[in-house]
Amino acid sequence: MLDNPSLTLVPGFRAAAVHARVKASSPPEKLDVAVVASDTHAVAAGVFTTNRVKAAPVSYDQTILARNTAGIRAVVINSGNANAVTGAQGLADAHTTAEVAAAALGVEADSILVMSTGVIGQMLPLDRLLPGVTAAVNALDPAADAGHRVARAIMTTDTFPKEAAARVTVAGRTVTLAGVAKGAGLSAPHMATLLSVIVTDVAIRPAALRAALEDAAGRSFNCVTVDGDMSTNDTLLVLANGRAGNPVIDDPDSPGYTEFLDGLRQVSAALARMIARDGEGATKFVTIRVTGAPSWDVARQVGLAVGNSSLVKTALHGEDANWGRVLCAVGYSGAEVDPTRLALWFDEVQLVRDGAPTDYQEADAHATLTKPEVLIRIDLGQGDAEAEVWTCDLSYDYVRINADYRT
Amino acid sequence: MLDNPSLTLVPGFRAAAVHARVKASSPPEKLDVAVVASDTHAVAAGVFTTNRVKAAPVSYDQTILARNTAGIRAVVINSGNANAVTGAQGLADAHTTAEVAAAALGVEADSILVMSTGVIGQMLPLDRLLPGVTAAVNALDPAADAGHRVARAIMTTDTFPKEAAARVTVAGRTVTLAGVAKGAGLSAPHMATLLSVIVTDVAIRPAALRAALEDAAGRSFNCVTVDGDMSTNDTLLVLANGRAGNPVIDDPDSPGYTEFLDGLRQVSAALARMIARDGEGATKFVTIRVTGAPSWDVARQVGLAVGNSSLVKTALHGEDANWGRVLCAVGYSGAEVDPTRLALWFDEVQLVRDGAPTDYQEADAHATLTKPEVLIRIDLGQGDAEAEVWTCDLSYDYVRINADYRT
Numbered sequence: 001m002l003d004n005p006s007l008t009l010v011p012g013f014r015a016a017a018v019h020a021r022v023k024a025s026s027p028p029e030k031l032d033v034a035v036v037a038s039d040t041h042a043v044a045a046g047v048f049t050t051n052r053v054k055a056a057p058v059s060y061d062q063t064i065l066a067r068n069t070a071g072i073r074a075v076v077i078n079s080g081n082a083n084a085v086t087g088a089q090g091l092a093d094a095h096t097t098a099e100v101a102a103a104a105l106g107v108e109a110d111s112i113l114v115m116s117t118g119v120i121g122q123m124l125p126l127d128r129l130l131p132g133v134t135a136a137v138n139a140l141d142p143a144a145d146a147g148h149r150v151a152r153a154i155m156t157t158d159t160f161p162k163e164a165a166a167r168v169t170v171a172g173r174t175v176t177l178a179g180v181a182k183g184a185g186l187s188a189p190h191m192a193t194l195l196s197v198i199v200t201d202v203a204i205r206p207a208a209l210r211a212a213l214e215d216a217a218g219r220s221f222n223c224v225t226v227d228g229d230m231s232t233n234d235t236l237l238v239l240a241n242g243r244a245g246n247p248v249i250d251d252p253d254s255p256g257y258t259e260f261l262d263g264l265r266q267v268s269a270a271l272a273r274m275i276a277r278d279g280e281g282a283t284k285f286v287t288i289r290v291t292g293a294p295s296w297d298v299a300r301q302v303g304l305a306v307g308n309s310s311l312v313k314t315a316l317h318g319e320d321a322n323w324g325r326v327l328c329a330v331g332y333s334g335a336e337v338d339p340t341r342l343a344l345w346f347d348e349v350q351l352v353r354d355g356a357p358t359d360y361q362e363a364d365a366h367a368t369l370t371k372p373e374v375l376i377r378i379d380l381g382q383g384d385a386e387a388e389v390w391t392c393d394l395s396y397d398y399v400r401i402n403a404d405y406r407t
Numbered sequence: 408m409l410d411n412p413s414l415t416l417v418p419g420f421r422a423a424a425v426h427a428r429v430k431a432s433s434p435p436e437k438l439d440v441a442v443v444a445s446d447t448h449a450v451a452a453g454v455f456t457t458n459r460v461k462a463a464p465v466s467y468d469q470t471i472l473a474r475n476t477a478g479i480r481a482v483v484i485n486s487g488n489a490n491a492v493t494g495a496q497g498l499a500d501a502h503t504t505a506e507v508a509a510a511a512l513g514v515e516a517d518s519i520l521v522m523s524t525g526v527i528g529q530m531l532p533l534d535r536l537l538p539g540v541t542a543a544v545n546a547l548d549p550a551a552d553a554g555h556r557v558a559r560a561i562m563t564t565d566t567f568p569k570e571a572a573a574r575v576t577v578a579g580r581t582v583t584l585a586g587v588a589k590g591a592g593l594s595a596p597h598m599a600t601l602l603s604v605i606v607t608d609v610a611i612r613p614a615a616l617r618a619a620l621e622d623a624a625g626r627s628f629n630c631v632t633v634d635g636d637m638s639t640n641d642t643l644l645v646l647a648n649g650r651a652g653n654p655v656i657d658d659p660d661s662p663g664y665t666e667f668l669d670g671l672r673q674v675s676a677a678l679a680r681m682i683a684r685d686g687e688g689a690t691k692f693v694t695i696r697v698t699g700a701p702s703w704d705v706a707r708q709v710g711l712a713v714g715n716s717s718l719v720k721t722a723l724h725g726e727d728a729n730w731g732r733v734l735c736a737v738g739y740s741g742a743e744v745d746p747t748r749l750a751l752w753f754d755e756v757q758l759v760r761d762g763a764p765t766d767y768q769e770a771d772a773h774a775t776l777t778k779p780e781v782l783i784r785i786d787l788g789q790g791d792a793e794a795e796v797w798t799c800d801l802s803y804d805y806v807r808i809n810a811d812y813r814t
Contacts (some may be wrong), residue, residue: 051740053746053762085734087747087763119732121764232735310717324527327492328639331460339460340494356494357528 002178003313005165006147010176012039012241013199015146016139017153019130019365022125023080023118026333031153032133034077036197037105037140041071042239044113045210049234056083056090057114058235060098064110066395071237075153075197076101078131079182082193083116093124095381100130104137114200115235117156117182117193151180152192154195158182159277164270168263170256173246175202177263182222183275193231194221194275198267202260203242204249210282211252212261213238220268223300224276238264276390281397285373291345291386292379298335302378303389305333313394316374321365323351330378341381408673409585412572413554417583417606419446420640421468422553423546424560427539428486430525438560441484442541443604444512444547448478451520452617454624458643463490464499464521465642467505471517479646480518482604483508483540486589490523490531491639500531507537508706511544522642524563524589524600549790558587561602565589565685571677575670577663580653582609584670590604590682592630603780605674609667610649611656614711618659620645627675630707630796631683645671656704659687668779684795690806691723692780698793699750699786705742706800710796712740720801723781728772732760737785748788 007015017034019026026032046065048058064072076097083090089093098112105112116124151161165178180199204212217236242248249257277285288307293299306312307330315322323344330337344352347368351360363373414422418616424441426433433439442521451474455465471479478546483504490497505519523531526566547553558568572585586605592686610620624643649655656664695713700706716736722729737744751759758767775781 051735051738052742052744053734053749068433082731085746085759085762085764086729087765089759095707120729120735230736232731320529323494324489324639327460328458328527331458335459337459339492342460352492352528354494355492356496357492 001167001270002167002401004144005163005178006144007036007150007178007180007197007199008142008144008147009165009178009354010199010200010201012243013037014039014140016054016131016136016140016141016149017149018135018139020134020135021128022078023123026080031149032078032080034131034150034153035074035101035133035136035140036199037074038072038199038239038241040241041111042207042241043204043209044072044133044237044239045206045213046081047120047213049231051232052189053085053232055116055233056094057116059091060094061113061235064113068110070114071111073107074101074105075076075113075115075237075239077150077195077197078129079117079154079156081116081118081124082120082233084120086121086123089123089148093126096126096175097129097133100133101137104134105193113237115195115237117154117195117233120232136199147178147180151229154180154182156182156193157280160167160278162271162274162278163379164267166263166266170202170244170246170259172198173244175200175244175260175263177267179267179271181271183273183278194234196221196236196271198238198264200238200240201243202240202249203246204240204260208239208249208251208254208257209240212257212264215261216264216268219265220272223273223303223387224391238302276392279392280390281395283372286316286391286393288389288391289375289377289386290380291377292381292383293385293387294383296385296387299385299387300389302330302333302335302337302380303387305329306378307389307391313391316369317393317395319366319369320348321351321362321369326376326378327352337380338382343379343381345377408610408677409572409574411551412570412585413464413551414557414585414604414606415549415551415554416445416585417608418750419608419628419650420444420606421446421547422557423543423548424556425539425546428535429485429539431474431532433487434573436758438556439485439487440536440543441560442481442508442540442543442547443483443557445606445646445648448518449648450590450611450616451479451614451644451646452613452620454620454643456638458639460492460639462523463493463501464523464753465640467501468642471520475517477518479500479520481508481512482520482522482644482646484522484560484602485536486524486563488523488525488529488531489640491527493528493530496530500533503533504531504536504540506604507540508544511770513539516809518706520644522559522602524640527639528659543793545789547568554585554587554665561587561589562598563589563782564687567685569681569685570680571639571674573670573673577609577651577653577666580651582651582653582667582670584674587673588678588682590685601641603643603645603646603678603771605671605732607645607647608650609647609656610651610653611647615658615661615664616645616647619664619671622668623671623675626672627679630710630794631679631798658777666703671772679795683799686799689799689804690779690801690802693723693798693800694782695796696782696784696793697787698784699788699790700792700794701790701791702712703794706792706794707796709737709740709742709787712736712796713783713785714796716797717801719797723776724800724802725771726776728753728769728776733783734759744787745789750786750788752784
């Protein structure tokens with residue numbers, strides 16, 4: 001992983017963000033329109049929400065990615081308005097946004113992708129958004145700060161910007177990967193809007209890039225939010241411009257694919273952990289490690305059930321070692337667990353062995369929860385597979401933030 | 408529905424509850440051991456949690472109901488300790504509890520069912536529990552107050568006792584049904600422990616009683632909590648002593664089955680609505696009515712997705728008409744909804760038509776949420792079926808209660 005990560009660490013990419021007042025009440029310092037541009041056509045792949053109520057930019061990007069063969073030149077992102085549940089007008093507005101960006105860049109509209117996050121059910125304020133898009137295009141810059149500004153522009157209730165970057169060697173060439181993400185709303189992972197853009201200079205074909213993105217997303221973002229149960233807007237995009245000059249990666253069996261995938265997993269996992277750390281109202285970062293599973297899928301399924309439990313997360317917030325709630329979530333996870341084989345630790349303190357409480361000391365169990373980082377380890381006693389899930393506690397502030405989001 | 412409902416309205420049933428200090432820190436006025444007894448052997452049926460981590464009393468009752476053919480004489484219920492994740496010792500303790508009750512009643516141990524609710528992972532304090540069981544048996548009383556005391560004894564974080572009763576005419580005879588329930592923890596329906604005992608004097612065979620209970624539970628308790636996703640302890644029991652003298656109901660085609668089922672649905676639904684009304688920290692009672700569905704199952708599935716959404720429930724707490732979150736939950740419910748056909752109302756205010764916002768006034772929408780009872784209606788535009796789901800808002804107090812449950 002690289003220090004001082006920024007999208008613009010990747011050769012051939014420029015970035016910019018401006019304050020366009022997408023949300024009328026936003027303060028002047030709130031950046032809310034960002035553009036990430038590739039100097040040349042880039043291969044692109046996306047992972048999108050599976051919600052049947054899809055935001056307009058999701059439908060728009062899916063259409064573009066399905067028909068675009070020439071490559072992508074830019075991604076336009078706005079915060080402050082999700083352009084979701086906005087019907088045909090919303091789709092037209094996504095298209096208009098792409099056209100304005102394309103005109104400013106001097107490229108074809110089909111080479112532009114769009115992302116939106118914010119409140120649902122309100123039309124995009126095009127009168128303010130479109131001048132912002134043009135201004136951002138005109139401000140595109142390869143400096144590190146431009147990437148940092150993008151990371152800030154896509155924030156909604158996030159409390160800190162999320163950036164990560166890595167370098168790996170692919171078939172003898174140095175490949176750089178850098179990404180930004182926004183998250184929040186973790187206690188309702190069904191509806192946490194998650195946006196992420198990762199750029200890289202690897203040379204790769206679309207199908208191989210798609211395979212790598214799906215693998216990396218499954219082990220990172222989908223270990224924070226529940227895959228198959230996403231918000232109206234969730235979108236992960238990766239753009240690869242080929243500047244690294246490695247032999248083009250054709251498919252997962254090509255030389256260098258594994259090394260590139262490793263870099264993509266690193267960046268994705270780093271961004272995903274930041275999202276958990278910054279869950280709305282979070283005061284603790286919680287890692288749930290499930291071991292002894294018959295498969296990685298089962299391990300993740302169990303971890304997500306525990307990580308999504310409001311009762312587990314309120315207990316963690318209260319620093320109450322109420323491990324019964326953890327086992328209860330394991331029990332309803334849908335996995336075929338054998339209760340008599342379960343073991344459970346909070347950090348190094350073993351609380352359950354063979355499905356029954358150990359003679360641990362309450363004070364020791366409590367002490368593990370007083371720290372800002374908590375590790376819950378569950379062993380299913382059924383195999384060798386394991387997975388990690390990241391989450392946070394559920395606090396008063398979660399309720400405060402979400403009781404009053406629109407005002 | 409009957410006024411001043413009590414279990415003891417049903418001829419042939421007596422009740423009692425005592426303070427046994429199951430939870431060492433409980434105040435002297437907290438009743439925590441209850442017995443509901445039938446003067447004669449009663450036909451019984453149960454619906455139990457499907458959690459793979461089952462509490463000992465759940466496994467115990469399932470075994471008894473599978474092998475008992477003579478009938479049930481009593482149900483022993485304790486609050487303050489769930490006897491869950493307590494291994495072989497927990498199962499032995501459930502058995503011992505039944506034996507002590509049976510000895511005090513002068514009946515066989517196999518005719519006793521047990522229920523527990525409270526903290527998970529601690530052994531039952533038999534030294535205090537068992538004298539309480541004997542004392543409760545010795546205090547059995549047919550007075551209305553005895554039934555009220557049972558309703559109070561089974562409460563944990565519930566804020567009020569839950570009782571309901573109804574009379575129906577079954578093949579010309581008057582049949583009485585009465586029930587008690589405890590709930591709470593609604594925002595995590597996966598883990599809300601729900602206990603309910605319903606008694607009736609109908610004459611019915613076990614298979615028919617089981618069919619009626621499953622039907623009624625599906626339209627009541629399972630419209631509050633998610634079926635298939637219950638806590639370690641959830642248990643609904645119904646006991647029927649046959650005193651009403653109706654021709655025995657053999658199966659769902661027998662005369663009177665429909666009328667009895669109607670009574671059972673009435674009592675179950677009344678108790679289920681009370682559970683929603685008393686969700687932990689609840690300040691609003693929320694009805695989600697899904698219409699225009701292709702089937703009742705789909706309508707309930709959509710309703711439960713909305714009713715379980717933390718983001719919907721925090722918005723309701725904040726009286727924020729953030730209806731986008733409702734549609735988002737509809738979208739990830741798993742139902743095959745067509746977003747362009749969705750309509751949505753808060754009370755009488757229509758917010759969405761054909762999947763797009765109407766030109767409603769924000770003040771009107773807000774006004775619907777300032778009341779203690781909120782109605783959300785969703786029309787899927789796909790058919791004639793409908794279902795109702797009941798829930799509550801998600802408040803600061805939910806977090807407070809659950810961050811500190813064990814102390």
